[in-house]
Amino acid sequence: MLALALACPTAAQEVTVPRSAVAGTDVTLSTTGSGKADFYLVGPGVASKSKVSLGEEIRVPGDQLRYAGKYLAIACSATCNSGEFFVTAAQPASLAFLVHPSRVPARQPDAVSGVVLLFDKFDNLVVASETINFQVKGANETLFSRAISTHDGEAWFRTSSGKTAGAVRLMAAVGDLSAQRALQQVASEPCHLRIKAQPTAKGIEVETEPVRDCAGNPISDGTIVTFTGTDPEGKISIDAPIKGDVARAHMKDAEPVVISAACGVAMSNELRIDLKR
Amino acid sequence: MKLFLIIFFVAATVALIIAGLYQTPTASADTVGITSGSSLLAPKPDTPDRALTLFLQDMQRRNWRKAFGDVAQANGVDEQAMMQEWSGSNGSLRTFSSLEGFQLWPLHESNDDAQIRAHMRWSTPVGPVEEVRDFGMQRDGNIWKVVFSKIEVPATPAQVVPVTYLRWDLVTGGESGSWGSRNVDAPRVRIISMNAVDSAEGTVIVGEVTNEDTVPAFVNVNATLSDEDGKVLDEESSFDRIAHILLPKEVSPYRIDFPGIPLADVKNVRMDVRPALVPASADPVIGVINQKIDKDAQGNSVLRGELLNQSGETVNIPHVIASFYDGNGRVIWVSDGYIDRALVPLGSEPFAVEIPRSLAAKVQSYHVVVNHYDLKNS
Numbered sequence: 001m002l003a004l005a006l007a008c009p010t011a012a013q014e015v016t017v018p019r020s021a022v023a024g025t026d027v028t029l030s031t032t033g034s035g036k037a038d039f040y041l042v043g044p045g046v047a048s049k050s051k052v053s054l055g056e057e058i059r060v061p062g063d064q065l066r067y068a069g070k071y072l073a074i075a076c077s078a079t080c081n082s083g084e085f086f087v088t089a090a091q092p093a094s095l096a097f098l099v100h101p102s103r104v105p106a107r108q109p110d111a112v113s114g115v116v117l118l119f120d121k122f123d124n125l126v127v128a129s130e131t132i133n134f135q136v137k138g139a140n141e142t143l144f145s146r147a148i149s150t151h152d153g154e155a156w157f158r159t160s161s162g163k164t165a166g167a168v169r170l171m172a173a174v175g176d177l178s179a180q181r182a183l184q185q186v187a188s189e190p191c192h193l194r195i196k197a198q199p200t201a202k203g204i205e206v207e208t209e210p211v212r213d214c215a216g217n218p219i220s221d222g223t224i225v226t227f228t229g230t231d232p233e234g235k236i237s238i239d240a241p242i243k244g245d246v247a248r249a250h251m252k253d254a255e256p257v258v259i260s261a262a263c264g265v266a267m268s269n270e271l272r273i274d275l276k277r
Numbered sequence: 278m279k280l281f282l283i284i285f286f287v288a289a290t291v292a293l294i295i296a297g298l299y300q301t302p303t304a305s306a307d308t309v310g311i312t313s314g315s316s317l318l319a320p321k322p323d324t325p326d327r328a329l330t331l332f333l334q335d336m337q338r339r340n341w342r343k344a345f346g347d348v349a350q351a352n353g354v355d356e357q358a359m360m361q362e363w364s365g366s367n368g369s370l371r372t373f374s375s376l377e378g379f380q381l382w383p384l385h386e387s388n389d390d391a392q393i394r395a396h397m398r399w400s401t402p403v404g405p406v407e408e409v410r411d412f413g414m415q416r417d418g419n420i421w422k423v424v425f426s427k428i429e430v431p432a433t434p435a436q437v438v439p440v441t442y443l444r445w446d447l448v449t450g451g452e453s454g455s456w457g458s459r460n461v462d463a464p465r466v467r468i469i470s471m472n473a474v475d476s477a478e479g480t481v482i483v484g485e486v487t488n489e490d491t492v493p494a495f496v497n498v499n500a501t502l503s504d505e506d507g508k509v510l511d512e513e514s515s516f517d518r519i520a521h522i523l524l525p526k527e528v529s530p531y532r533i534d535f536p537g538i539p540l541a542d543v544k545n546v547r548m549d550v551r552p553a554l555v556p557a558s559a560d561p562v563i564g565v566i567n568q569k570i571d572k573d574a575q576g577n578s579v580l581r582g583e584l585l586n587q588s589g590e591t592v593n594i595p596h597v598i599a600s601f602y603d604g605n606g607r608v609i610w611v612s613d614g615y616i617d618r619a620l621v622p623l624g625s626e627p628f629a630v631e632i633p634r635s636l637a638a639k640v641q642s643y644h645v646v647v648n649h650y651d652l653k654n655s
Binding site: 098099100101102103186187220221222224226235236237238240241249251252263264 | 525568569643644
């Protein structure tokens with residue numbers, strides 16, 4: 001493109017281009033001089049050649065100007081002349097709303113972030129400033145609500161997660177456009193792990209009390225609780241998953257045994273059991 | 278002269294044929310690839326080690342009938358039970374294994390009985406597995422027979438085991454939908470410890486990794502060694518020395534071997550853990566009981582214990598991975614071992630994993646995790 005432009009010395013005919021144009025809309029260029037000329041339009045996603053008459057207006061249809069960016073219009077007869085113009089994005093037609101993470105522990109500072117990118121109907125990034133209304137809602141609380149202007153086509157926020165485990169809805173809206181995402185707020189690290197045991201016909205049934213985080217949220221099912229027993233025969237360890245807030249393990253032990261449990265960073269109380277007594 | 282040559286070659290041929298009839302390989306490695314058949318005029322089992330050699334060769338060839346003929350009948354073992362114990366059942370590792378070779382070490386011999394230690398090498402899909410087993414021998418007239426002690430498997434009474442396990446399925450969204458509407462993050466997984474150990478074979482990276490998320494994770498740990506010029510020496514993964522599927526808050530040891538690279542040549546170790554979302558199940562729960570550090574028959578330190586299947590599902594190939602800690606709680610070694618018998622519902626199986634002699638004195642505590650491979654999920 002540049003080589004073509006440089007190869008064409010400045011001539012009598014001139015191409016007058018608009019200062020800017022909007023993607024997808026027709027543009028009219030004016031030329032001076034007379035006679036026939038070749039007209040070249042080079043830009044993002046387009047390179048076309050057509051015959052034009054100098055001295056008349058050249059109409060460039062909107063479907064050749066779908067992509068935002070710099071365009072070069074060149075008219076060549078005996079010599080060539082050119083003009084540059086910019087095509088900007090049209091009105092916002094869609095918004096991309098990216099949210100991170102998809103699972104977040106409760107009560108974590110600055111743990112949730114979202115970013116909106118605005119696009120027109122031709123998927124050009126809309127760099128003109130727009131105001132986005134963000135809202136983050138937990139089960140029983142609004143975690144975040146703010147209007148933020150886009151800068152260079154994007155607007156973002158960061159906020160803390162809420163106290164309660166469950167689904168969190170995140171919404172972003174501009175004009176008639178809106179997008180909604182959901183993330184899962186999960187319990188944080190277990191807090192106050194306590195265990196209890198009872199003898200059965202087959203040994204000892206040991207189970208935790210309901211395992212919760214410090215805000216009282218039940219720890220997710222499937223989380224592993226490691227039960228450890230120490231008796232004169234050696235060590236016993238059982239990795240048992242939490243189900244319905246409680247993890248259970250069965251130890252076939254007739255000897256005196258000391259049992260404890262751990263889950264993540266939480267350690268339980270210690271139980272000393274002697275079935276022979 | 279011609280007649281002499283003819284007589285010579287005929288005599289030599291007959292002599293070689295006769296020698297061949299009496300030939301029994303003494304080194305077990307010679308019999309690899311022979312699946313059946315035996316010499317017509319096999320030597321008599323007139324010594325304990327020859328009797329055991331013949332027995333093991335017959336077992337190696339899966340010539341059960343002949344092997345059973347080498348067994349002393351006094352201890353009530355039947356041929357079917359012997360065959361089942363030797364060749365495995367329930368899709369265990371043993372069912373995919375074959376005896377590659379063995380070495381015998383006499384332990385004790387009197388006029389009527391003897392004891393011989395057999396060091397057996399099995400070839401298995403997970404690599405060679407060593408087994409040390411002591412065989413009792415009994416004199417029976419002028420021959421010796423093997424006292425094949427049947428491993429007693431406690432019979433689990435018929436019962437209904439309620440299956441209430443948790444399962445995670447993974448739903449992968451289609452291609453449609455707007456950008457950002459179908460994002461599900463990979464699980465949060467963290468390496469919580471790493472230690473580089475200089476072993477006789479080279480550098481070994483050991484440590485532990487945990488799943489900090491609320492969903493199961495498939496985990497693989499990689500390590501890259503580089504020298505002081507920043508040149509990469511080698512890159513390896515934990516391969517099977519890790520429990521790949523980690524449930525939430527589960528911790529797995531890992532071990533990465535770099536054979537032939539001394540630790541002195543290593544300046545930097547770059548660790549990389551790669552988690553992925555996978556469908557998983559919380560079943561079966563396998564307890565590890567009676568864990569203690571002990572000495573094996575050869576005087577090596579081993580961690581022994583028993584696996585107890587607490588579910589109603591057969592675990593085909595149990596795999597034990599143990600991490601050993603020093604007094605500061607630092608992981609100093611990771612050992613693993615496959616159990617060659619399946620873990621039947623509510624049944625138990627013993628295990629033993631070795632601790633290197635150089636580190637045995639430093640071990641203060643340990644942690645065992647049980648990995649498992651199931652035929653129906655493979």
